[in-house]
Amino acid sequence: MRTYPVFAIFLLALAVFSAIHAVPGFGDPDAYYHLAIAKQMIASGPVRDFTWLPFTTLSGHFADQHFLYHVALMPFLSVLGDFYGLKIATIVFAALAMTAFAWMLGAYGVRRPWLWTLPLLVSTGFLFRLLLTKATALALVAFFLGLGFLKMKKRFALFFVAFAYAWLHGSWPILGIAALAHAIVRKDPKTFFVVMGGLAAGFVLNPFFPENFLFNWEQIVQIAVLGSRDAGVQVGNEWSPVEISQLLVENVPVFFALAASFAYLSLMIWRKEPAPAVPEDRRRSIVFAASLACVFLLMALRQARHKEYFLPLALFAGALLGDALQLDTRQAFARLRAWWGRRFNLLLAAILACFAFVAIHGVWYAHQLYARRVPFVRFERAGAWMQAHVPPGEIVFHASWDDFPFLFYRDPAHRYIAGMDPLFLYRNDPSHYWLWRDIGDGRRREPAALIKSHFEAQYVFVDPKRDKFLTTIKNDPSFERVYADAEAEVWKITAR
Numbered sequence: 001m002r003t004y005p006v007f008a009i010f011l012l013a014l015a016v017f018s019a020i021h022a023v024p025g026f027g028d029p030d031a032y033y034h035l036a037i038a039k040q041m042i043a044s045g046p047v048r049d050f051t052w053l054p055f056t057t058l059s060g061h062f063a064d065q066h067f068l069y070h071v072a073l074m075p076f077l078s079v080l081g082d083f084y085g086l087k088i089a090t091i092v093f094a095a096l097a098m099t100a101f102a103w104m105l106g107a108y109g110v111r112r113p114w115l116w117t118l119p120l121l122v123s124t125g126f127l128f129r130l131l132l133t134k135a136t137a138l139a140l141v142a143f144f145l146g147l148g149f150l151k152m153k154k155r156f157a158l159f160f161v162a163f164a165y166a167w168l169h170g171s172w173p174i175l176g177i178a179a180l181a182h183a184i185v186r187k188d189p190k191t192f193f194v195v196m197g198g199l200a201a202g203f204v205l206n207p208f209f210p211e212n213f214l215f216n217w218e219q220i221v222q223i224a225v226l227g228s229r230d231a232g233v234q235v236g237n238e239w240s241p242v243e244i245s246q247l248l249v250e251n252v253p254v255f256f257a258l259a260a261s262f263a264y265l266s267l268m269i270w271r272k273e274p275a276p277a278v279p280e281d282r283r284r285s286i287v288f289a290a291s292l293a294c295v296f297l298l299m300a301l302r303q304a305r306h307k308e309y310f311l312p313l314a315l316f317a318g319a320l321l322g323d324a325l326q327l328d329t330r331q332a333f334a335r336l337r338a339w340w341g342r343r344f345n346l347l348l349a350a351i352l353a354c355f356a357f358v359a360i361h362g363v364w365y366a367h368q369l370y371a372r373r374v375p376f377v378r379f380e381r382a383g384a385w386m387q388a389h390v391p392p393g394e395i396v397f398h399a400s401w402d403d404f405p406f407l408f409y410r411d412p413a414h415r416y417i418a419g420m421d422p423l424f425l426y427r428n429d430p431s432h433y434w435l436w437r438d439i440g441d442g443r444r445r446e447p448a449a450l451i452k453s454h455f456e457a458q459y460v461f462v463d464p465k466r467d468k469f470l471t472t473i474k475n476d477p478s479f480e481r482v483y484a485d486a487e488a489e490v491w492k493i494t495a496r
Helices: 003-020 030-045 067-080 081-109 115-120 124-132 136-152 154-167 173-186 189-204 213-224 244-250 252-270 280-302 304-324 331-338 342-371 378-387 403-409 421-427 429-441 447-455 470-472
Strands: 395-397 455-462 479-483 489-493
Touching: 003 081, 003 115, 003 342, 030 067, 030 081, 030 395, 030 403, 067 081, 067 136, 081 115, 081 136, 081 304, 115 124, 115 252, 115 304, 124 136, 124 244, 124 342, 136 154, 136 173, 136 189, 136 304, 136 421, 136 447, 154 173, 154 189, 173 189, 173 280, 189 213, 213 421, 252 304, 252 342, 280 304, 378 403, 378 455, 378 489, 395 403, 421 429, 429 447, 447 455, 447 489, 455 470, 470 489
Parallel strands: 395 455
Antiparallel strands: 455 489, 479 489
């Protein structure tokens, strides 16, 4: 693939993603966790002991599974500051993911890979996941590079990518899944062992070894694979299944592109056009891509977080199929115009108008989704007050686990109850988890003694707009409100 189309894709992605992210906040609370960790690394090096959540398993064994992502954030934050540094880093990493996808298509011999990249650039569901301030975009870069190097049999580069992937994101096992599928389809076990060797080396030669073993066992196996949904433990939306109808509606451009390829194939069959000869290498690539797409579709139907892998893989399979059909756009238009005459011009204009509308709406709606998220200044005043008035190292009780990233960023001088995922609290001590839930849901009438004795906390942070136990606190003379603003309150337990 020539250089200038790749650079053009990067620039176009930067423009689209900048428009979407022109909002005063970020799409996910986890953004503030990553920001806080990167700032800790700038100040004092890698974070090895996670002391901020003493009642969770993270206090016993912690590994920064996004270590390379946080390293990549550091220069942006150092030069541009917290807000703009994180914004620009998010946009640049997402644009690199789109560029890597186009490069990967080119590595498999797909003509005009930019044409198959465009649907991803305007699909709301994919864009929202891609532009979350997480390591997802860089993980996709590693995944697409790995797929390309599998085809090219560049084993040294493949080993390096696998090694780096193990330091970058907890989804590193999926590169092993792709390598296994590649080895089966192409009967090439060597590249599989290269990938597994790279992943193993990245896992063992890791700044957090051996803590990363226990952490990954818990994060990947216990939480991602097994989970505790049946126990009624709260989990984030990304762990919930995605419905087929939702997947289709949110990503119309992707499925439109796939439908166009299959419609052209069906028309060829109906017109009894001779099928083009498909080389053995291309047939194997189609089987490989389609197999991976099916695997990740099943994974996405179980957990929505996998759709950012399924959608590009579905387009990957569609691009290979379209290319195998010798689907040249100019030749295809000429054939269709010969078959349908003037009706084709009207149909083409209608289709292009619909696609333009869907594309513009997709980008606009993705922007709206981010615009509705909480602003960057969330809990800024409350965090500053706690740093100035609450003794350092104190445990602050809070009822909402997704408030932790904001508190961690705004006030890293104190410790908290639950964060990152409630399962870390539940797996450390289920009784602590259920007591925390009961207090937060207002099911304990006099919680002051329980908070002091079981959670060793004297201060309670409350979001007055959603925390149910605020009414209980107000009716309990053991609490004294020491701080309040429009979005947060801090109460102190005064009773002995």
